[in-house]
Amino acid sequence: MKRTFTKILVAMLLSAASACNYLDMIPDNVATLDHAFNERTQARKFLFTCYSFMPKTGSPSGDPAMLGGDELWWAVARADRMWGIARGEQSVINPIGSQLERLYQGIRNCNIFLENIDRVPDMTEVEKRQWAAEIKFLKAYYHFYLVRMYGPIPLIRENLPISADPETVQVSRESIEDCFDYIITLIDEAIKDLPLTVEDPTQDAGRVDKIAAISIKAKITVYAASPLFNGNSDQAGLANPDGTPLFNTEYSEEKWARAAAACKQAIDLCHSAGKSLYEFGSTYLQYALTDTISTQLSLRNVLSPSVRGWNEEMLWANTNSMASRNFQLLIFPAMETLTGTTSLRGELSPPLKIAEMFYTHHGVPITEDKTWDYLNRYALRTAGSDDRLYIREGYTTASLHFDREPRFYASIGFDGGIWYGHGNYDDRAPGSLFNIEARGGQRNSISSQASTITGYFLKKLNHFENVARLNNSVSIHEYPWPLIRLADLYLLYAESLNESEGPQADVYLYLNKVRTRAGLPTVESAWTTFSTQPEKYTTKAGLREIIRHERLNELAFEGQRFWDLRRWKEATNELNQTIRGWDGFQADPADYYRPVVLFNQTFSTKDYFWPFDENTIIKNKNLVQNLGW
């Protein structure tokens, strides 16, 4: 027995000795950061990772520019976070639409990529430089996005180590000029190594090329020169804890000159790369289109480059945030009286003020057109045969809907308005085309399934080839969200040139290029002939107003108005008004066409910039809160 026991004891001691490795659980090859850069295919994943932080543009829940301003309104029952900004619910507790976490994560990943890309063994030097350039651009773009939201921000030029002590990680905001300088320098660095256009558009379209980088850079220089960032005295009190002021309150016209130069440089490069304003053409399928519809499709389809490849006007679009199926269903009116449940929602509603924003068919604002009866714009009028491609013949609707510019008809749907496309393409037989019927009890009325709260529908973003008949046959064409297109660049150039040099030939030239494509006469002829202020375009201030208005009309619903109103410091005027719509439950046109107030918007100086989350401020004492929050 003794011997047996001794044997057992020895065996146990031996097994205990071998058990020392028992706890070494980790097998080799557990993924670590090193694996991300040990070969090209993995590094490419990391490249994609950096792109994955692109802000969600064009999404009602992800992009404040959709529902956070006054361009679109929603039914109360469909409350969504971003809409809270429009309704003045922004607060320092869990701020609506905060991008701090996401974008600083993006920036950290960009820095990791830039630190490590040289280590990848199986890549050519050229490719490494090109990828690094893309990531440098993204890093700059993410910084820019934050500046646009928050004003001066802490710049993360390089990553701080995880183990950095608490004093080091408490970074402070840098002055607005330093922010813009850093961003622009970074893009300039990137531009050197980027290809003019992506090599293989079928796989790479949406990645940054020289065209995208230079045009975004142009846009950023314009932001830097704009009133919100250029000599903004409202922000004089914003300073770091050590007293460093974050805003230079001195206005500099020089910044506009730099912007104009950057825009011109971008335009020239785009032209050299074959970029031009998009024209739809005169036929679709077997149909020879009328000029009216052809012009309208030029304006609508400019956003939707996916169908025939990216069109010639698109400079950079966000393939990581598409105008998605869900989004397009959200703006899709019921095309016929539907039974049963349907996924069509048609509920993002442009308010009345956006309907009034568009020009008359003479290309001037409705308030200025001598020939257009502004005072009686809510009076009823019945469509005649001349209007048949715009309004259902014989249909009674508001005078406001008559004699408007093509962009009005391309951008919004209204009670009685013809809605080309979506399965009905024969515009020579206008009776076959769909039209909205939005009064009480009608198929698109406020109480129907796909309803609008204001009486208007968003047509521009709904791809004209989408078809929705019955519930089970909805086909949607998704397309990448446009971030910048040539018309945008033209208008930026016109704006900065006017600011730096005043009215001059190039300003009119590029303004008119955009107007011509939109089927409008030139600025000079339109104002001279039709405006109550015929001299307006000859002065710097008047022309500024015209350029801005042109921009709002041309880029309506593209997520630009929200930011433009802010950078012009116009938001305090525009966003302190009422949101109005038609009296949607009324069936009789006389009752329906009475504007009702849906909301009183308020906007004060503090709203120009996002608040930092109060916890962010508490964690980092060096990070000062924006004024007013």
Added chain:
Amino acid sequence: MKLATFFIFVGCLHLSATAWSQTGNSTLSISLKKVPLEEALATIAQKSGYHLLYNNEKLAQTNSNVSIRMRRGTVTEIMDECLKGFPLSYRIVDRTIIITPRTASAVRAETRKPIIVAGVISDSTGNPLPGVAVFDKKNKTIGTTSDQDGRYVLEVGDNATLVFSMIGFIDQEIEVKGQTIINVVMQASADELEEIVVTAFGNKEKRSDMVGSVSSISARDLAKNPSSNLTTALAGRAAGIIAFQRSGEPGEDNADFFIRGITTFGTGKVDPLILIDGIELTPTDLARVQPNDIASFTVLKDATATAVYGARGANGVILVTTKEGTDGKARLSIQLENSFSRPTRDIELADPITYMQLHNEAVKTRDPLGSLPYSREKIAKTAEGSNPIVYPANDWVNMLFKDFAATRRVNVNVNGGGSVARYFVSGSYNRDNGLLNVDPRNNFNNNIKLDSYKLRSNVNINLRPDTRLTVRLNGTFDDYTGPIQGGAATYEQVMHSNPVLFPAYYPVDSTHRFTKHILFGNYQSLENTALYINPYAEMVKGYRDYSRALMLAQVELEQDLDFLTEGLAFKTMVNTYRKSYFSVTRAYNPHFYQIGHYDKLTDTYSITSLNAETATEYLNYEKSPNEVSTSFYLEAILNYNRRFHEKHGIGAMSVFQMKQNLDAQGADLQQSLPFRNMGVSGKVTYDYDRRYYAEFAFGYNGSERFASNHRFGFFPSFGVAWSISNEQFFEPLSRSITNLRLRATYGLIGNDAIGEPDDRFFYLSNIDMNASNRSATFGNGSSSYFSLPGVNITRYSNYDITWETATKRNIAMELGLFDKWSFNVEYYTQVRKNILMDRASIPVTMGLTAPIRANVGEASGKGIDASVDYQQTFMNGFWISALGNFTYATNKFEVYEEPNYDESWRYRAGRPINQPMGYIAERLFIDDEEARNAPLQNFGPYGGGDIKYLDVNRDGQITQADQVPIGTPTVPEIVYGFGVSLGYKNVDVSFFFQGLTNESFMIDANATWPFAGQNALLKVYADDYWSEDNRNINALFPRLSPTVNENNVQSSTWWLRDGTFLRLKQAEIGFSLPDALLEKIKANSLRLYVNGSNLITFSKFKLWDVEMGGQGLGYPIQRVFNIGLNMNL
């Protein structure tokens, strides 16, 4: 198999031997060829009509066969022949053949006149006591145990002193002095079953020798709880357990329980280590243990008691051992129970008319232009009740739920054994039913039905006199069918369903007379095309099946090592288990209908289908992920226990253990690797003269979770005790103060179960190289878009993460009075250091995708456990016992890394860990005007009738800076229980009260917000809310709103409630059949009883059962009435 046959055989043998007691003497003839000795003896007994008495154990060691051929031999002759060659001798006393081993001592004792002593041992009521240890005081190797009839036989020297000993009874010593028949009446000890306590690694220690802090619950008390869930019986039953139950749903009704509260705020394990027969299992496994199978239930609380478990015991240990077989014939025990349960409290809802009126009011008060959801006509017609189909007014609660649910429990166990082996086999079957109604038109049952089966088999085999092998096999199987979302969700759906828009279903009309499916009601408005929840349809549309199994196999080997040195023993145990779980659902898509057309004049209607395209009449099938896990565990223990010179008691134990768990559902590679843990621990105890005690214990543990520099931790502890009542000088007091003892312990315990499950291997970074949330897409869509997944860092490497440590101190006093009262009071403190927490100083600008953690947190806890026991038996057969337990456990943050707040009240340090933070609700705003002029509240629109919060920091707005700690912790600080049992002759009565206090909870304002998401309207809200007509600024509910008003649902004192309660947790009346009747039915005992649980509750909170806390809309806690029968054959 052979073994089993043998057991049954032995059992039969005994029965037959006693049954054949006929007269007849002189001679008999016998012829046996190669039969086992037992069989031979049985035949002799049968033929002679003599009784046979022998020690099974010793007899079983004789494994050779016997052959006898004898004609007309006397019994003596035959016996001589029979036992020839066996180490056995016999003696005939009063027609009983007594067989005893011819042991060495017996041989030695020949010089000292060996005699055979026999007798019957019974308790004070005269019932025979099986399993009593009988041994020679001077030579403990001479000993036996009493059989099932309380009989024993032992051969000792005629001047020996016999010791009779059994758990729960006072040891008796009787000098033999030549007596051959010694019958003994054992006296129950003062604290029954408390005398011997099962402690770490199954050691049995005398309560009076213990240094560590240990409390235990008697299995009998656990069995009084009429529930199929053992965990619900714990609250108030033992000092040191904080326990509370939040749900009454069969299968989901585990109580939460913590030993001495929670003293950590990390995200890791906070509940105790649960060991069932030494195997680490989960609370659900504990819940399924049958009280009837339990031999002991022990709670180890302080550092020295748990030290040998090392890192596993940081949060305390619950030890359960199951019964083992005792010598003797098979004894069958049967328990049958039948319970009826219903909710302790129903939630009262407002009537449908009020519901509609207030919904209209809610819309109007928030938006004067809003369209009203219910027309005046609909309200009037509904009130009239003339057409309940077109104008329904549903009482969903009554429609969906039955008044009571029935539960059935059967437990059968059999135990017995002989000198070779003993066995305990137990099987049980529980059927728990839910409260849900079943629609007879479905051919399936959607009510909750939880069948659980248990089989347990414990077999102890004596391989050699000093070697024992124990094999335990145990299976627990749950089969469940129930509603798809579970019972709690069904309850919640009822609370989120509209009572007036549609009936549960439409009666079959002429158009649908051929329709096979149920015409469920629903509603689709023009504005809202989504269908509503029809809770009835949701409940009856299908069912979910799940099946859970636990299979467990365990082998233990014990070897006495007396040959090396006296008192040394070695024990090893290996076990493994397999757990599996799967669940499937089968359901049809209900057909929903809505009133299409209603003719008011003729009062006729037609119905139209809402979802004819998608609805199905047949069942669809869906499976859920399966869960499978395995575990392997090994321990080896060297034990040494000896007393020197009567005065010096020395004990030592060293333990090696290793453990591996493997989970088939690891979410990533790191989680898929086996979980491993190993350690060496040990303990040394010394006592001097049972007066002064000292103990030292340590755990040396390794955890795979830490980097190699932190992998092993050493955690020592020590304790001392002083039995004052054993002192010489105490003699004068010892008649009144029967026990007085002081104890103190101090120790360090480590914990590696920190962080979340996906935080394995803290020291490594974790990177998802194929993260879909980091993917990007490019391309022009001309063919398809090109996507690649990205890289996501989910953890940054950190080589500094290490053990969480607890420093525990415990001082205790035990006091026994008059052998009837015993008091036990303990005071403890605990300091937890190195608690893992997120670094607070990392600003968002760092851009980290995973939190940075460090062992920087500290917390402390302290509290008091106290228990009192009282026990007395009177001469006339009346007995009474009472017990009381009190647990107070409080804790607070000591170091909590947080930002530098400007406001002192925001710091957590110094505050109780589970105390909620919230705003101070002053009252409701009187009107909009007042709301406009008050400090800005940042949560959303608000006005008159909404909650006004206190601007604590007076900065003119309400932000998180105005949140203060409110109320008491959400985990109760005080849990107590007390009860009395008494009996007289055949009747016994007991009741037990349990309560808790220092707990608060929040009413879930979002979930109870009327009308929002079709939430039901609680009657208490309807009766007391702010309205424009009745601007009651202290109303229970703020201004109504059709959607949740964010301002009003913030965490605040407005919704905070006191969770204090006291309840009659359990009461029982039992009746035992008198002996005369038992004889007739040939049973040893039979007891009938009626008991109940949760019978009366005292609490200020009336909305729902207060113990459910913030989860009051879930499946209610049940009040149970139970009838049971317990029979022993």
